[in-house]
Amino acid sequence: METSNTEAVEYLHHLLNKTLRIHTSDSxxxxxxxxxxxxxxxxxxxxxxxxxxxxxxxxxxxxxxQQLSGSTENLKVDMVxxxxxxxxxxxxxxxxxxxxx
Amino acid sequence: MQPDLTRLNLGTGAVQPAMSSIHxxxxxxxxxxxxxxxxxxxxxxxxxxxxxxxxxxxxVKDDFFTLFEAxxxxxxxxPKMDSGLLIPDKDAAVDNFDPLQNMLPxxxxxxxxxxxxxxxxxxxxxALSQTLFTSLHMYSLLTPYYRPLNAVLFGRKxxxxxxxxxxxxxxxRAFCLGIIKSCDAVIQEITSEHYYEEEDFVTQTFTQYxxxxxxxxxxxxxxxxxxxILDAQKLSEDVKHALEQRLLLRVHLLEALEPLSHVEVVxxxxxxxxxxxxxxxxxxxxxxxxxxxxxFSERVQRHLASNTPPTPxxxxxxxxAYPRFKRxxxxxxxxxxxxxxxDPSPLNVTRFAWxxxxxxxxxxxxxxxxxxxxxxxxxxxxxxxxxxxxxxEDIRSLxxxxxxxxxxxxWEVELPTDHRFLSSRIIDEFxxxxxxxxxxxxRMILQNRCRxxxxxxxxxxxxDGLQAEAENADAELHSLFPAAAASPLxxxxxxxxxxxxxxxxxxxxxxxxxxxxxxxxxxxxxxxYRFLGFVAATRAExxxxxxxxxxxxxxxxxKQGNAVMAEQVASSQAxxxxxxxxxxxxxxxxxxLASLYALLYSLHLIKHLDDxxxxxxxxxxxxxxxxxxxxxGTPTLPSSEDMEASTLLSPDATFSxxxxxxxxxxxxxxxxxxxxxxxxxxxxxxxxxxxxxxxxVQGVLGSIVATGIVVxxxxxxxxxxxxxxxxxxxxxxxxxxKKVKVEVVGEKRYSGFWAVPKVVGVTN
Numbered sequence: 057m058e059t060s061n062t063e064a065v066e067y068l069h070h071l072l073n074k075t076l077r078i079h080t081s082d083s084x085x086x087x088x089x090x091x092x093x094x095x096x097x098x099x100x101x102x103x104x105x106x107x108x109x110x111x112x113x114x115x116x117x118x119x120x121x122q123q124l125s126g127s128t129e130n131l132k133v134d135m136v137x138x139x140x141x142x143x144x145x146x147x148x149x150x151x152x153x154x155x156x157x
Numbered sequence: 158m159q160p161d162l163t164r165l166n167l168g169t170g171a172v173q174p175a176m177s178s179i180h181x182x183x184x185x186x187x188x189x190x191x192x193x194x195x196x197x198x199x200x201x202x203x204x205x206x207x208x209x210x211x212x213x214x215x216x217v218k219d220d221f222f223t224l225f226e227a228x229x230x231x232x233x234x235x236p237k238m239d240s241g242l243l244i245p246d247k248d249a250a251v252d253n254f255d256p257l258q259n260m261l262p263x264x265x266x267x268x269x270x271x272x273x274x275x276x277x278x279x280x281x282x283x284a285l286s287q288t289l290f291t292s293l294h295m296y297s298l299l300t301p302y303y304r305p306l307n308a309v310l311f312g313r314k315x316x317x318x319x320x321x322x323x324x325x326x327x328x329x330r331a332f333c334l335g336i337i338k339s340c341d342a343v344i345q346e347i348t349s350e351h352y353y354e355e356e357d358f359v360t361q362t363f364t365q366y367x368x369x370x371x372x373x374x375x376x377x378x379x380x381x382x383x384x385x386i387l388d389a390q391k392l393s394e395d396v397k398h399a400l401e402q403r404l405l406l407r408v409h410l411l412e413a414l415e416p417l418s419h420v421e422v423v424x425x426x427x428x429x430x431x432x433x434x435x436x437x438x439x440x441x442x443x444x445x446x447x448x449x450x451x452x453f454s455e456r457v458q459r460h461l462a463s464n465t466p467p468t469p470x471x472x473x474x475x476x477x478a479y480p481r482f483k484r485x486x487x488x489x490x491x492x493x494x495x496x497x498x499x500d501p502s503p504l505n506v507t508r509f510a511w512x513x514x515x516x517x518x519x520x521x522x523x524x525x526x527x528x529x530x531x532x533x534x535x536x537x538x539x540x541x542x543x544x545x546x547x548x549x550e551d552i553r554s555l556x557x558x559x560x561x562x563x564x565x566x567x568w569e570v571e572l573p574t575d576h577r578f579l580s581s582r583i584i585d586e587f588x589x590x591x592x593x594x595x596x597x598x599x600r601m602i603l604q605n606r607c608r609x610x611x612x613x614x615x616x617x618x619x620x621d622g623l624q625a626e627a628e629n630a631d632a633e634l635h636s637l638f639p640a641a642a643a644s645p646l647x648x649x650x651x652x653x654x655x656x657x658x659x660x661x662x663x664x665x666x667x668x669x670x671x672x673x674x675x676x677x678x679x680x681x682x683x684x685x686y687r688f689l690g691f692v693a694a695t696r697a698e699x700x701x702x703x704x705x706x707x708x709x710x711x712x713x714x715x716k717q718g719n720a721v722m723a724e725q726v727a728s729s730q731a732x733x734x735x736x737x738x739x740x741x742x743x744x745x746x747x748x749x750l751a752s753l754y755a756l757l758y759s760l761h762l763i764k765h766l767d768d769x770x771x772x773x774x775x776x777x778x779x780x781x782x783x784x785x786x787x788x789x790g791t792p793t794l795p796s797s798e799d800m801e802a803s804t805l806l807s808p809d810a811t812f813s814x815x816x817x818x819x820x821x822x823x824x825x826x827x828x829x830x831x832x833x834x835x836x837x838x839x840x841x842x843x844x845x846x847x848x849x850x851x852x853x854v855q856g857v858l859g860s861i862v863a864t865g866i867v868v869x870x871x872x873x874x875x876x877x878x879x880x881x882x883x884x885x886x887x888x889x890x891x892x893x894x895k896k897v898k899v900e901v902v903g904e905k906r907y908s909g910f911w912a913v914p915k916v917v918g919v920t921n
Binding site: 060061063064065067068069071072073077080081082084086090091092093094095096097100102106108111112113114116117119120121136138139140141142143144145146147149150151152153154155156157 | 195196197198199200201203204205206207208209210211212213214215216217218219222226227229230231232233234235240241242243248249252253301312313314315364460461462463464
């Protein structure tokens with residue numbers, strides 16, 4: 057028990073100040089610097105950007121615009137990105153955690 | 158990047174600890190940019206396993222990250238904190254919004270008026286995210302990225318009509334562009350002066366592109382283009398007229414809001430008058446508009462870069478916004494009126510700033526920034542008179558009038574050993590030290606009322622330090638010219654006298670603003686008015702002290718037959734007489750009010766201090782109220798005991814004596830006020846402020862009269878109860894309370910600075 061706790065702390069410690077990508081249950085992605093975490097998997101990220109899938113209507117509009125221009129390429133719509141600063145992502149909403157290396 | 162470095166390392170064959178510097182400065186500098194290869198690794202399992210191993214309450218955190226900061230973190234998925242949370246049924250309105258969809262021209266009028274109302278709410282201090290940015294039309298024009306003006310368009314959607322209506326694609330677009338550019342101009346003006354972010358105004362643009370690179374003229378051209386297109390539309394005359402007036406209002410606003418320049422002051426009076434004129438016409442046609450609340454949504458905040466929780470959209474209407482809009486224009490016209498005062502004296506400048514700030518309601522942050530700009534841009538008044546000459550003139554007119562030390566020829570002496578060269582150097586050095594704090598005084602006057610009081614309190618000790626510097630400079634000047642110092646009386650310290658005057662005045666202001674802002678409790682009023690009386694009396698004495706020296710100087714010039722210089726000194730003396738009358742009036746009236754409050758206290762008409770309260774001893778209360786003034790050297794402040802003794806009435810004090818004292822103080826205040834009132838504008842340094850001056854005099858006079866009425870009511874009550882001395886009240890408090898009561902400490906005042914208690918007879 058004692059050793060596994062120490063190892064866990066060590067592991068989490070090395071992730072501090074690394075850039076994490078956290079996917080949430082509503083399919084948003086938060087990319088920010090890890091500052092803090094706890095037993096409930098709540099994670100505090102600083103200097104965070106939020107990425108969101110474009111809305112269906114945005115995709116439909118883009119498809120329409122492409123159709124008007126007569127292009128046949130694959131439709132490409134960027135994710136929507138905005139700065140949100142310091143956030144805490146509650147563990148219960150986390151679906152996936154990635155680290156940028 | 159990593160492989161590159163390894164290769165480089167191998168090539169040199171030596172261990173290079175500072176690899177990156179070699180990399181940057183060495184061989185590969187000319188090589189093509191290689192984007193950093195980023196690998197992303199899924200660590201969901203490792204992370205959650207590790208965190209499960211943590212104990213309850215155990216945190217793994219960065220050492221430099223404090224829990225205090227953590228409190229400020231926004232919680233994702235919490236509807237109150239997370240502005241990005243999806244609310245599908247509400248978000249659909251934003252996502253599916255088609256800016257080019259047709260609407261009635263009347264609805265367009267409604268939207269424009271709603272936007273104008275939001276613009277005013279923003280000026281009032283709300284964020285753009287809860288006002289203008291909630292408009293879906295604004296939302297579709299704004300992005301975080303730079304675009305040329307002709308590319309800032311309402312984007313086409315699949316639902317858009319084949320040929321978008323020009324009323325929308327041109328008229329509404331131009332109107333919105335006008336708003337964006339106006340916001341940009343306002344932010345530029347405000348941020349270039351002193352203001353308090355979030356407290357006064359929110360300049361946050363949520364990283365939206367506010368047409369910063371576009372000139373006002375270019376947007377005005379768009380608006381003119383829209384006017385031409387509007388003219389060609391088939392519309393009923395009144396609707397067309399209404400839309401036209403709204404576009405014209407935007408044109409006039411853009412002209413008027415053009416930020417002030419450092420080099421030249423443009424008189425904007427006429428531009429603001431044009432705004433007023435347009436506003437009236439917009440107001441007249443407002444009833445034509447039809448509201449479209451569905452085209453505004455606070456859900457746009459989901460798209461704004463922001464580290465704040467979602468904020469509700471403000472509810473506001475044109476009825477609320479119209480008077481504010483008018484005030485904005487009127488306040489700006491008033492600010493520009495400053496330029497009409499020819500060659501204003503330094504005290505006149507301060508006076509104008511006070512009158513501007515005293516306008517009721519207080520001018521908006523933008524208007525106060527414009528006023529600041531006119532006074533301070535480029536460290537010059539109206540971009541003409543350098544602040545340094547203003548300071549020199551202030552010192553001269555107050556305490557050094559006719560002093561040979563200030564003779565301009567002294568500044569032309571080039572011989573370093575000449576005393577005149579040295580004296581001008583000493584004065585220059587002092588002025589360099591004094592300039593910042595001196596100019597800060599009018600700057601403080603143009604802040605919001607609470608900040609004014611706070612910064613005045615902070616300024617007291619700074620000015621005290623300056624007074625000490627001034628004394629050193631004065632002593633150096635004395636040592637240069639020992640002959641001049643050998644006057645029959647004690648030596649005069651003109652620079653210190655100047656600093657002392659300003660310090661006392663700032664002290665008075667800080668106290669009077671305390672009364673205006675209802676900082677003090679009823680029981681403390683006697684105490685603080687007593688202290689105000691003390692400070693004002695000190696200032697009156699100090700001014701008389703200066704006058705004495707000026708008088709001696711004037712006599713000397715008369716004897717020498719130098720009528721020009723004698724006149725100059727005499728005019729300073731007249732100004733000082735005016736200031737003395739002002740200080741005397743404040744001192745007498747404050748003392749009268751202090752006694753009146755003490756009387757009310759002794760009659761138990763004001764709630765008594767709780768003696769059982771451990772943390773409210775008189776010494777602690779004294780320390781709290783005197784805190785800003787305790788560090789200063791002069792005047793010696795009255796001790797807690799002195800103040801107590803002069804505030805609390807002794808049991809033996811007779812009511813007739815107290816009432817006689819108050820009445821004579823009030824009479825003395827009135828006499829001083831009439832001397833103050835009868836001074837002409839040039840001598841009293843209130844040129845261009847005649848109206849406000851008259852109002853001020855009337856306010857003080859009204860307060861004195863109201864105090865007199867309260868005193869006579871109390872006199873009657875005391876007589877009816879048959880009280881002779883204060884001790885008679887003991888045990889008979891209820892009798893008094895049956896006859897009179899104190900309603901409030903002056904809700905509606907004749908003058909904000911004078912909190913006259915409102916006492917009324919009890920009718921059974």
